Amino acid sequence: MALRRDRRPRAFPRTATCPRRRSLRITRVARTRQHRPRPSLRVPSGVSDALVRLSTPRPVATPPAAAPRRELYLDALRTAAIVRVVTYHAFGGSWLSWVFPAMGIMFALAGGLMVRSLDRQPPLTVVRNRFRRLLPALWLFGAIMVPLMLVHGWADDEDSPLSRPGLLFWVVPVFDPPGSTWGADATAPLWYLRTYLWLVALSPLLLGAFRRWPLPTLLAPLTIVVAAAFGLVPDQNHGQLWDLLVSLGMFAPCWMLGFAHRTGALRRIPKSALLGVAAVCAAAATGWALTHPGDDPGATYDLNEIPLADALWSIAFVLPLLRFAPDASRIGRTPVLGRVVTLVNNRAVTIYLWHNVMIGLSFVLEDTIESVFPGAAPLTGNAVWNYAVIWVLVAICVVVFGWVEDLAAGRTPRLFPVGPSAARRHPERAHVTASPESTTAARAQVQPVTPVRAIGIAGDQTRIAPHLFGAREVAWSPHPNQMFRPGSHPAHHGDPSSGDLPDPPTTGQVVAPGLRGGAATPRPE
Known part of the structure; x- marks a missing residue:
């Protein structure tokens, strides 16, 4: 409903050359015919604090860029592949090439x-x-x-x-x-x-x-x-x-x-x-x-x-x-398994390069043990013992040589990177990689929904909406002509799944629903 003439602020006389336009409970006055720079606003008492707040640019809180995360499932596949390579080189077996x-x-x-x-x-x-x-x-x-x-x-x-x-x-x-x-x-x-x-x-x-x-x-x-x-x-x-x-x-x-x-x-x-x-x-x-x-x-x-x-x-x-x-999130929630997957993926090149050398060294070590302790032959001849010795030697290589992978990747060198996996730190992201959609959704939720009054500005005219609506500060609204009820908190403006979320402005203004070019600011009741 348009505002009645007797309810308009007295500081703004009616101009015959400015036709009225309806826009969801807000009356907007068109610009004057002469295109000139916007003059300084004559602000009615009671809204000066709001306009001062609008005219001062505020820094936009930008969420940290979502770090690209590998799927835990793919990390588990890589771990299984490396284990299979080491096992094949340790014992041979044509069947292993068929199984995996x-x-x-x-x-x-x-x-x-x-x-x-x-x-x-x-x-x-x-x-x-x-x-x-x-x-x-x-x-x-x-x-x-x-x-x-x-x-x-x-x-x-x-x-x-x-x-x-x-x-x-x-x-x-x-x-x-x-x-x-x-x-x-x-x-x-x-x-x-x-x-x-x-x-x-x-x-x-x-x-x-x-x-x-x-x-x-x-x-x-x-x-x-x-x-x-x-x-x-x-x-x-x-x-x-x-x-x-x-x-x-x-x-x-x-x-x-x-x-x-x-x-x-x-x-x-x-x-x-x-x-x-x-x-x-x-x-x-x-x-x-x-x-x-x-x-x-x-x-x-x-x-x-x-x-x-x-x-x-x-x-x-x-x-x-x-x-x-x-869904491989269970791997991340398992303390030992999740850390093993993290370690193998952080040291994949080191394990691959040195595993064959360690397999040969394990034979030398077993021969040495048998020569020193003749009664240890049944133990050193056991396949489980041999396999365990190989992995112990590989773990030593990870500690001694693995740091070069950290330096090559620009990370702080660590001797044994067995920190918690990505799924353990962020269970909700265990099987989802960072995508433009998730980044956009994160942007959409930076500013909370706040009940505000809309202020329409056109030339030297200003109109204040009589009702409140929910809006986000410092974000362009992709929904003109849409009203949010006071206290309603929509999840986000725009459709993050389609990437339809515009960039935030740099002037500290918010476009109110139904007011293209207008602004909104929180006003206490």
């Missing part, structure tokens, strides 16, 4: 993290940061292992001769860093770091192509593995270049499945279709492995010896693991 294809899962998880980084930072910055975080751990490993291999006769090794130019690959592993026969077990896992760094360097191109042509980009690397399997191109045994190309062909699809998971493409695929694709890949991998077994007599059906079957089986596993991600 760890390498494909680790590449898929790394690919998803690359998407998150590339969406927030320039590509060159992301690639440089990834190299900076990984290479120092490799340099420390090489600074210890290369002298040891030289001491143990690498210079006279006929099977793995020393190549001085090849030592540059210990600085930047374009190809596998070289090693001697004595250190073959120590250098064997380095192919993963080489492949990882290549995929990091190619990720800006791969992600752009994947977003434009998802399926062709995903399948293109696999053609290299198929061609090598049918003998159309050399396989991984024909030099460093073909070894690199076959490795990229095997695991680039898993890397890009991480893209699909992070961008939400996997969620848009119907479950039945996704499970059907996984079943086809699993059947093809099984059929190829049975009809084309590996050449190693001790690992005839080991997927690590059959590249095409390994690639297809990894895809078959990664698809459902990333598509049907369960």
